[in-house]
Amino acid sequence: MDFIVKYIWGAPLMPLAAAGVTALLPRARRRWAAGLAIGSMAFSFLLSLAAFTATLSHAGHAARATLNFRWFDFGASSVQLGFVIDPLSAVMLVMVTFVSLLVFIYSVGYMAHDENFTRFFCFLALFASAMLGLILANSLLLFFMCWELVGLASYLLIGFWYRKPAAAAAAKKAFITTRLGDLGFLLGILLLYARAGTLLFYDAGHGCLEQAAITRLLTQGLMGGLAVSTVISLLIFCGAIGKSGQVPLHVWLPDAMEGPTPVSALIHAATMVAAGVFLVARMYPLMSATLLPGTPSAALQVVTWIGALTAVFGASLAVAQNDIKRILAYSTVSQLGYMMMGLGVGGVAVGMFHLLCHAFFKALLFLGAGSVIHGCAEEQDIRQMGGLSKTMPVTFVAYAIGMLSLSGVPLLFSGFWSKDAILHAARHWPISQTPFLLGLIGAVLTAFYMTRQVSLVFLGATRSEAAGQAHESPLVMTVPLMLLAACSVLAGFVGTPAWPWFDSYLLGENATFDLARFSLDHQLSLMFLSTGLVAGAIGCGAWLYARRRASDPAEINLLIRKFYIDEFYAATVLRLNACFAQLSDWLDRVLWQGVTHALAACVQFLALVDRGADDLLINGGFDRATDLLRAGGGLASRGQNGQIQRYFRVLGFVVAVIAALLIWEVS
C-alpha cells in the first residue's frame, strides 16, 4: 500500500508525457501518436490494477494510503498537495483507465480518416492525465487544478472540428457554463481553507475530511442560518452541478455532442461528467456532516432534490430527440441525476456503484452510436436509419446489451442492480417520498426512450440511402464494444443485495453471500414493481415504434424545444449580459472616450509647447552659436592663404615693428 502510493504518480504522468511528446510530433506521425497514447494508457491501467489489488488486501482504514508533499510556502503557512489511494479512488482509477484504453483503441478506427489524428490523441492523453490526477488528488487544490484541466481538455475536444460553427459554439458554451459552477466551487475552496486551514483530504488526523476538522466546521457558528460545513458543501456542490450537467446547468452537455463520438463516450458519458459525482463522494464526510444524528444533512438533501429533478428532466427530454447522440446525452444527464440522488439518499456506495455501471454501459452505447454513425456515412438522425440489425450485427448486439442495462432489465444487466439500489434507498429516505416517485418515473421514461431509439435505428425497414449502404465497423472498433458489453453485464454482479461486495469494499468490510437479504425491507417487492414498470415501458415503446407509423407521438413541442430552457436562458441571462454589454459600450463611447480624448488633448498641447521651446530656444540657440563660430573660423582662415611669401612678409613686418619698438625703448 505504502509502496504503491509512492509510485502512483506515474499513472497521471505517463499520459501527460505522451501528450507532450505527441504535441511536438509532425502531423504525419499517426502511428506514433496512437502508439504513445495507447501505450501510456496501458501502463496507467496496469498501475491502477496494482493499486486496486493493494486496496483489496487491506481492510478498513488500513486501506487508505496517502503521500503528501509541500508545493510552496508563503509566510508561515505552506500549500500542500498529495495523492491518496483508497477504495474510492482505486475503483475509479481502474474504471477510468480501462474505459480510456478501450476508447483510445476505438478512436484509432473511428478517427482513421481525420487529418488531425495526432492532435486528437494529444488532447485525449492530456484529458486522461488530468482525469487520473483528479481521482488521485489528496488535496482539494490539486483536485481543482485537475478539474479545470479536464474542463480544458473537454473544451478542446468538443471544439475539435472547430471549423464547424456549431462545434466552436458548443465548446464555448460548455466551457463558460461549467465555469459558472466552478465559481461556486472556488469560493467553497477558499472558505474551506479559511475555516479549516488545510485543503488536504487526509493528513493523519489533520485533513479537512477527518473528524477533528469536521467537528470544528460544524460547531463554528452559523453563516446565513446554515452551519459552516453546509455552506462549504453547497458551494462545492455548485462545481459538481456544472461539471455533471445537473439542472439548471445541464444545457452544455447535449451541445457537447458536437465533438467526435469517442470523446462523447469517454468524457461526456463515462468519466469527466462523473467527476462531479466523484467530487460529492470524495467530500462525503463533509457533505453528510450534521449536528442532528439520524437525519440527512441539509447539503445531502439539496443533492438529492437536484439529482431527482435532473433524473426526470433529462429522461423526459431524451424522449423527443431525434439525434442519436443527443438522446444519449440527455440520458447521461438523467443518469447523472440518479447518481446524485443515490449519493444523497443512500451514501457513497450506492452512488458510486451506479457511476461504475453507467460508465461501462454508457461508454458502450456511445461507442455503439459512433459505430452506427461511422457505418451510415456520418448520419446522426435516427429517423433516417432503420433495419441496421442485419448489416451491423455486432454493433446491434452490443448496443442492445447497453440499452437493456440502461433500461434496467432485471437479473442479467448491471443497470438493474445499480438503479434498484438507488430506488430502494430513496424508498427509505426519511424526508420525502417524492424523489422515489421521480426516480420511478425516470426509470419508465428511460426504458421508453431507449426502446424508441433501438427500434428506430436497428429494427424495421431502412429509411434512407445512407442506412441502406451501412457496413459493419472494423475489428479495432468492435472489439472494444464487445469488451464493454461484457463489463456492462458483469459489473452488476458485484453489487447485488445478496452479495453487496462493492458496498463492503468501499466500507472496508468483508462481503458475505446471503440470499435472505432479498426479502429484507421490501427489497423484492420493489424489484417486481420496477421490473413491471420497465417491461411496460419497453412493450409500449416496441408497440409504438417497431412498426413505423405516420406520426411520432413523442414529438411534443415542449419536449422538442427542451422545455424552452435555452430560450429561457437567452431571454434572461444572455439578455442581461447583452444589457450590461450595451451599457458598458455606451459608457465606453461617451464617458471613457471623452475622458481619454480630454487627456489626449492635454498631452497634445503639452507636446506642442515642448516642440515650440525646442525649436525656438534650443535649436535656435545652437544654430546661432554655430553660425558665429563658423563666421569666426572663416575670418581666421582668411589669413592662411597658403602663400608662403605672404607669411614671410608678415614675419618681416612684425620683426621690423619689434625692432623699432626696441630701438625706441632704448633711446
Next chain:
Amino acid sequence: MNAPLAQYLIFSALLFTVGFAGALVRRNAILALVGIEIMLNAANLNFIAFWRFGPHPEALTGVMFVIFSIAVAAAEAAVGLALVIAIYRHRRTAQAPQFNSLRG
C-alpha cells in the same frame, strides 16, 4: 684690414636686406631659398665681426659658431631643395605663389 666694426655691421645689414628682399619678391621657390641663404650668411658675418672685435678674439668661439651654422644651413638647404623638387614633380612648377594647397 683696419676697418672699424661699424663697416662690417653695415655690410652685413645690407647683405641681410638684399637676402630678405630676394626671399620676398622672387616667385621662383629656388631663388627665394637662395635669398634665405644670403640672410643666413649675413648673420654669420655678424658672428665673425663681433668675435673679431670682442674681448676674447683668441678663443675661436665665433668661428665655431659659424661652422655649426653653415652645417645646419647646408642641411636646411638640402631639405628645402628636396621639398621644392618634390612639389615640382607633382605640380610641374617651382613658382612659390602656386604652392597654396595649405590655404585655409
